[in-house]
Amino acid sequence: MEVRGAGGAQSIAGATVIAAVMEGLEPVGGSEAFVESIDDRLLEVAEFTGKKGQSITLPHDDAAALLLVGLGEEATFDTLRQAAGSSIRKVKTEKAVSLLAGVDVEGATRAVTEGTILGAYQYREYKTDDGNGENKCSSVDLVGADPDAIEEAAIVCSAVIMARDWVNAPAKDLSPAAYADQIAAAAADVGVSADVWDLAKIQTEDLGALLGVAAGSDRDPRVVTLRHSPDGALTHLALVGKGITFDTGGLSLKTAASMEEMKDDMAGSAAVAAATLAIARLGIPVEVTCITPLTDNAVGGDATRPGDVLRPVQGPTIEVTNTDAEGRLILADGLGLARRYEPDLIVDVATLTGASHVALGDEIAAVFSSDPDLANQVLGAASRAGEEFWQMPLHEPYRKKLDSNIADQKNSPGYRYGSAIAAALFLAEYAGDGPWAHLDIAGPARDRETSGEHVKGGSGFGVRTLVELARSLAGS
Ligand code: BES
Ligand code: ZN
Ligand code: ZN
Numbered sequence: 028m029e030v031r032g033a034g035g036a037q038s039i040a041g042a043t044v045i046a047a048v049m050e051g052l053e054p055v056g057g058s059e060a061f062v063e064s065i066d067d068r069l070l071e072v073a074e075f076t077g078k079k080g081q082s083i084t085l086p087h088d089d090a091a092a093l094l095l096v097g098l099g100e101e102a103t104f105d106t107l108r109q110a111a112g113s114s115i116r117k118v119k120t121e122k123a124v125s126l127l128a129g130v131d132v133e134g135a136t137r138a139v140t141e142g143t144i145l146g147a148y149q150y151r152e153y154k155t156d157d158g159n160g161e162n163k164c165s166s167v168d169l170v171g172a173d174p175d176a177i178e179e180a181a182i183v184c185s186a187v188i189m190a191r192d193w194v195n196a197p198a199k200d201l202s203p204a205a206y207a208d209q210i211a212a213a214a215a216d217v218g219v220s221a222d223v224w225d226l227a228k229i230q231t232e233d234l235g236a237l238l239g240v241a242a243g244s245d246r247d248p249r250v251v252t253l254r255h256s257p258d259g260a261l262t263h264l265a266l267v268g269k270g271i272t273f274d275t276g277g278l279s280l281k282t283a284a285s286m287e288e289m290k291d292d293m294a295g296s297a298a299v300a301a302a303t304l305a306i307a308r309l310g311i312p313v314e315v316t317c318i319t320p321l322t323d324n325a326v327g328g329d330a331t332r333p334g335d336v337l338r339p340v341q342g343p344t345i346e347v348t349n350t351d352a353e354g355r356l357i358l359a360d361g362l363g364l365a366r367r368y369e370p371d372l373i374v375d376v377a378t379l380t381g382a383s384h385v386a387l388g389d390e391i392a393a394v395f396s397s398d399p400d401l402a403n404q405v406l407g408a409a410s411r412a413g414e415e416f417w418q419m420p421l422h423e424p425y426r427k428k429l430d431s432n433i434a435d436q437k438n439s440p441g442y443r444y445g446s447a448i449a450a451a452l453f454l455a456e457y458a459g460d461g462p463w464a465h466l467d468i469a470g471p472a473r474d475r476e477t478s479g480e481h482v483k484g485g486s487g488f489g490v491r492t493l494v495e496l497a498r499s500l501a502g503s
Contacts, residue, residue, distance in 0.1 A: 028115075028147040030140045032177050033124070033168035039090040043118045043164070045125040047098045047110050048077040055102045056129030056171070065093070079106065082117060091120045102130055104138035105413050109479030111139040112146025116477075118164040128172035136172040138413070140180035141491075143167050145480040148188055150195040179309060183494050186305035187487035189213060190297035194472065194485025198273035198290040203241075203321035206272060206293065207249035210300045210319070214253050219307045224250040234320070234364075235338035236345060236356040241322040243277050243330025243350075248322035250364070253300060255307040255315040262500045263314040265370035266303060266493065267361040269354045269377035270296030270321035277324050277350030278332060285381070291485065292354070294472035295376035296321060298489035305490065306497045313497045316368045320357040324350070336434045339363055342457040343435030352439040354379045355453045362457040372401060372462040374496070375454065376489050382447040383419070383467040391415040392471050392488065395451040398462035405464050405492065408499055412491035413480075415471070419448060426452045466492075 047055045052069045054062045068085065069075070075083040079099030087093030094117055096110040107127055115123070127139040147162050169177065193201065193209070201209075207223045214221035226247040229237060234250070241248035251270075271292035275281060281289065296319035303317040330350065331337070337345045337356060341363035345356065354377050365373050383393040394409075394416045396402035402418050409416040425448050428440035436456065440449045451465050458465075471488040474481040 028144045028164070029166040030143050030177050030181060031166065031168050032172045032174035033170050039088065039124050041091050041120060042122040042124045043092045043094050043120045044087060044090045045094045045096065045114050045118070045123055045127060047096050047102070047107070047127050049098045049102060050077040050100050052077050055098060055127070057126035061126065064088070080113070082114060084117065094118065104134050107135055108138040108142035108413055111142025112480035113478065115143050115146045115164060115167070116162055121163055121165055123164050123167045125167050125169050128169045132171065133173045133176045136169060136176035137180040139169060139172070140177050141184055141413070142480045144181060144184040145187060146482065148191060148482045150192065150484055152196070182308045183305050183491060186301040186494070187490045189304070190294070190301040190487035190490050191485040193297040194291050194294045194487070196290070198323070201272055201290070201293070202246045203249045203270070203272050203323065204247060206270070206321055207251050210251050210253070213304055217304050217308050219304055220254045222252045232340065233338070234340050234360040237320045237322060237360045239331045239335065239337035239347065240277070240324055240353045240356050243327045244323035244325035245327060246323050248320065250318065250320050251300070252364070253303045253315070253317040255303055257310065257312050257314065260312050260314040263316070263368070263370040264497060264500060265365040265368060265373040266299040266315060266317040267358060267365050267373060267375040268296035268299035268317070268319040269293070269358055269375070269379065270319045271354060271357070272321060272323050274324045274351070274353065275326055277353060278326060278330050279350040280326065281351060288473060291472050292378050293321065294378050294468060294485065294488070298376045298468070298487065298493065301487065302490045302493035305494050309494070311497045311501050313501045315497065316365065316370060318361050318364050320361045322357060324353040339457065341366065346431040346434035346437040348437045348441060349439035352450070355438055355450055358454055359457040362454065366459045370461070373458055374405070374464045374466065374493070376466045376468060376493070378469045378472045379467045380447040380450050380469055382443065384470040386419070386447060387417055387470055389470050389475050391417050393417060393419045393447055393467040394464055395419055395421050395467070396462070396464040397421065397455060397458065398464070401462040401464050404499055405466070405496060408495035409492040412495040414488060414492045416466070416492070419451070421451055421455060422448055423452070425449050429453055
């Protein structure tokens with residue numbers, strides 16, 4: 028999907044014109060002449076009132092069609108993004124002209140570009156047909172848009188799409204090795220340095236927790252490190268992502284139903300890797316070190332057993348009481364590696380707990396932080412990016428649930444209540460003393476329905492927030 032800036036005098040011949048209307052039938056964006064030209068017709072179509080989510084296609088002048096979308100009572104960047112996303116899927120022509128950017132130009136341009144590109148996304152890698160002309164539209168001219176904002180938003184969207192593609196890929200075809208190669212190739216394309224560790228190197232470096240998870244799989248683990256070190260960077264951000272290429276639960280085996288979606292369990296790694304590449308492409312002056320341990324959590328003969336003890340590269344030893352709490356194990360090593368770089372702050376992203384999904388549902392991620400300012404920075408970045416987060420507490424008294432008889436701590440409290448918090452407290456032991464935030468994206472890593480900019484499947488959740496966080500750290 029290509030989004031282009033367009034001046035006022037736009038040829039609409041053969042194109043679908045997309046325009047938004049607020050509840051109360053007030054058109055948003057577009058020239059005065061356009062508003063006049065549709066004013067009377069809005070009154071003719073009684074079933075369209077401008078309610079959020081409504082849309083209607085009408086004939087219009089030379090255009091192939093006029094597609095009106097309802098914005099509801101407020102024209103915010105979020106409602107514009109959603110309207111752009113849901114309307115693009117209704118366009119039946121190859122070309123469209125969108126009038127949505129004509130309000131609060133820079134922010135609206137971003138929101139509409141994002142909605143358009145992300146809403147048009149389809150994952151067709153394993154489909155044999157061509158989609159029967161579904162999502163036929165391949166280019167949108169945004170009237171009255173800010174061209175720089177289009178370009179920046181398109182870069183962010185290509186990172187979101189990269190993350191979606193990785194999450195949607197079947198685990199069979201995205202082994203840790205294949206995935207690491209794909210990250211490294213994507214990094215090479217944008218001039219970011221990538222270092223991939225194989226099994227031998229991971230053994231030499233003594234990443235005992237990652238090795239413990241990988242022990243049950245015939246596919247070797249990897250660790251990928253990306254480095255973006257621009258001139259003039261004043262802040263060094265470390266990103267750590269959970270990259271479980273498939274989570275069977277290990278010997279503490281999942282049920283069939285809860286295993287079904289577990290190819291998503293590398294969504295945290297996809298978010299941090301793709302965001303790092305976007306931050307580099309945008310030239311944001313922040314140093315970024317992105318570390319993502321990659322492994323299956325499987326059930327081979329040498330799989331880690333409940334009761335085994337693992338030694339992460341740095342920090343407390345771990346009694347594995349439940350092999351399905353594997354994300355925190357590989358993150359213990361990931362955080363330990365991140366600390367070696369002495370970053371100013373660390374943010375980890377993970378599909379870590381079913382409990383955060385239960386608590387916050389499909390659309391909201393949890394943020395935990397050792398530092399109130401960082402928590403607020405993440406929440407601010409998320410709200411500008413149009414992603415939903417809710418802060419949860421690092422409630423120290425729950426830590427005793429992780430006391431182990433034989434090791435420094437255990438990986439699973441064996442108690443459901445508050446277990447997203449227990450997981451975060453576990454990670455805190457490996458995050459060092461500096462500011463650290465943990466983003467548990469177990470709910471929103473996958474979109475369960477198509478709506479607005481969301482398309483059923485891997486969501487690429489977190490990419491937009493991380494890019495926005497980098498922007499705020501750079502003071503831009
Ligand atoms: N990958 C899962 C968490 C998850 C669940 C992500 C649902 C997305 C949707 C994680 O590895 C896991 O299994 N966690 C366990 C931990 C428990 C054993 C302490 C959980 O949340 O049940
Ligand atoms: Zn698990
Ligand atoms: Zn997992």
